[in-house]
Amino acid sequence: MPSSSKNNGVPMTKTGKFALGVLCSSILAACSLEPNQLQSTTTAHALAKPAVARSDAPGLSARYAKLRKQQIAQVDYKLSVTIDKSGDAFSGRVVADTQFRRNLLQPLTIDFAVGEVEGVQVDGKSVPFAYNGQFITIEPAHLKGRKHAIAVDYKHAYSNNGSGLHRFVDPVDGEVYMYTDFEPYDANRLFPHFDQPNLKAHYTLDVTAPKDWSVITSVREKNIEKNGEVNHWVFPQSKKFSSYIFSLHAGPFTVWEDDADGIPLRLFARKTLAEYVKPDDWFTFTKQSFEFFQKYFEVDYPFVKYDQVIVPDFNAGAMENVAAVTFNEAYVSRGEKTQAQRMRLANVIAHEMAHMWFGDLVTMNWWDDLWLNESFATYMANLSLAENSEFDNAWENFYQGTKQWAYGSDQLPTTHAIQLPVKNTDEAFANFDGITYGKGGSILKQLPYYLGKEEFRKGVSNYLKDLSYKNSTLNDFMGHLGKAAGKNLDAWQQQWLYQAGLNTIQANFQCDGDKIASLTISQTAPAEYPTLREQRTQVGLYNMEGGKMVLSKAIPVIYKGASTEVTAAKGEACPQIVYPNEGDWAFAKVNLDKVSVANMSKHINDIESPFTRLMMWQSLFDSVTDAKLPLDQYVSFAVSNAGSEENINVIRLVSSHLGTAYAYLNQVAMDDTKRTQLQLAIESFAWQQLQSAPAGSDAQKTWFGTFTGVAHTDKALANAQNLLRGELGIEGLVLDPDMRWNLIALLNRHLYGDYAQAIKSELEKDGSDRSQLNAIAAEAIRPQQEAKTLWLNNLLENRDAFKLAQLKYAASALFPTEQRGLYEANVERIVGALDEVNASDASEFVGTYTRLFPLNCSEQGVKQVSDILDSGKQLNPLLEKALKNRRYKNQQCLNMAAAIGNSAG
Known part of the structure; x- marks a missing residue:
């Protein structure tokens, strides 16, 4: 990847001379003017001093974005991109037809992270420029008019971390696939442009790509020109929208087609995954969502066609690119989906579709309204499922998933107001959290009860109609709701949106x-x-x-x-x-x-x-984490009472709590005999429920997952190994490839049996990328110093040799709760890498690094994190947030341990 300090065109030293020359020319010109003209020119030069200087740092600040919005009235892009199967970089040319609000008094910057700039032209004429690896700078002297066509020829490396234009090679058949992921500030890794949400644009794209590939973007192609081994895809101009939801996906995908009342639908997946995709589910859920949203919003779907692309190595669950939504391959199960998994798929399909109206058609002005974008889609997806799907327990799932995430986040030291200022794009990335999605979605859920359901719906509809293709703020949204309901919502906003914290x-x-x-x-x-x-x-x-x-x-x-x-x-x-x-x-x-x-x-x-039972069980476990109900008492109560439960949502909740309780028991200070008894009770109960659950049921699959997380005795591990080998069977339990990897990870976690051979044998049968990632996790989880050394080396020193997805799997597996001794042996090295990680502009890697700080239920664990936080270092917002939350969780665990001790006393 090109160095971020590389400068193309005019070297930085020449840029200074160039600016000085412009100033001298202006002064000489002013000397020939009349006195009153001289005075006005001097004033103009005073105004020309940068009001907001842009630093060389990665990312974009709110202050600078505001300045640039004042400079630019309108922009549209013509983008040509050439991609191939074997290269390590792609090339492109972008022409930004730009209209300025007034003559420029300050330099214009064009966002473009870590690429190569081969030339810049204004209205067809090459001009000097500076490039610092983060943005291109053009001086005002070369942009004297109100309208200019600014062209940039460039190259950029393909990404292997899921951001920008990501390139993936399928290890099974060698096919290459590409996709883009941009939010909040990575669209400029595809092409140079003004990468901020309130500079919406039309896009006219053409792509040169291998002849056997599909190319997907926000519109359908109008022409494909064949030229030997490549095709030239030509797309018509798109609707107007923000660049973070522009897209370019390409590869030899398998494609399925359907129609939603006149809206063309396509579904894409790579060839080696296609056999596991169930297009009937995808299209059914898609059609149901369209049916609900178009009626609810009273606004027709605005973007003509609707593609959904299932992609590998994806960093999020899904992304609402205009008319070309991307989905994580985790939504494709290689076995029979449970009802909960099908509902999660339906939910994410509805969530991303809701964004087509709320987010894509009407878009936040800046990232301080990110919460509203995500919260609204979260609420609307669940409402869609509750009112127009086969799932009659959608709100129960919302309660035990989204709402518990929100409650947990709102009790952390890093909780924040739902609406808060976002200084820069790094902070925007850090704000993708349980407050942004979960709490915001939850308070939107209670608003219809407060305002009236029809009043809420009408307010939303009017908001979308009035602000289509524009940018908006929170006040626009709340104003439309209040007007529809005949209520002043100022006090409600102050209480709910501008104040943090959870009431009891x-x-x-x-x-x-x-x-x-x-x-x-x-x-x-x-x-x-x-x-x-x-x-x-x-x-x-x-x-x-x-x-x-x-x-x-x-x-x-x-x-x-x-x-x-x-x-x-x-x-x-x-x-x-x-x-x-x-x-x-x-x-x-x-x-x-x-x-x-x-x-x-x-x-x-x-x-x-069942919903009430669900809430009662959750209330019990809340008492445990609040150190009011001792953990040992909860475990005893659960294994004594949960066996007769038949509702799958309650089963899922209690089984999850028992898995969490097992992990806490590995950490809390308590009598070892009592610890052993409690963990054995959890293990035995999970095995018993696995065997007694109805054959082939969702409950059986749920208890299988719990068992592979809590099994630890020789007897249980022998059962796991025999299940893997096919020497032991449970009626109705069919092990899909991912379930087999759960068992293999378990054997490696405890170094049981032929654990190493199990990895090798499974990879010989299944060489897919998902299996390779699971193999990495299975190796990293081994309680051996050599395994920890190897993967810490890869994570902290050799990470450029790995995809981000591989590093994530390793980091997540390295230190399970029972391996605290190994963590303590390596913590000095982990902390030693902090400064380098903190200086990184790769937010996704920073997030991966934070996974190396596991639960450490000890005074020393609290102190280790405190020492970092109290050192006075300016930490990356994502890193600081993760460390504060880890310290809180460590202390919470200590409090839980004290509650056990008090109970015993």
């Missing part, structure tokens, strides 16, 4: 005989985030009837402040359980009162509603 609510009640005498909702807030909020919830009253704990009454109420009396509850039957967020309307953590806790503990399996 609890119902407190008294009965007079068999009737409620009083019931109040109390609300508290953490000391560091003391805001008390207002929202609408339901209070659920539960009683035993006919052997079942049933909902006898649900009372809607708007609560606010420290205490709210629920007057409608007075006179109702005295409840055995009160749940103050019935139906999950509100965004709040729930504390159960003592009476409800006691009855819930006795009747957890008698609760009629």
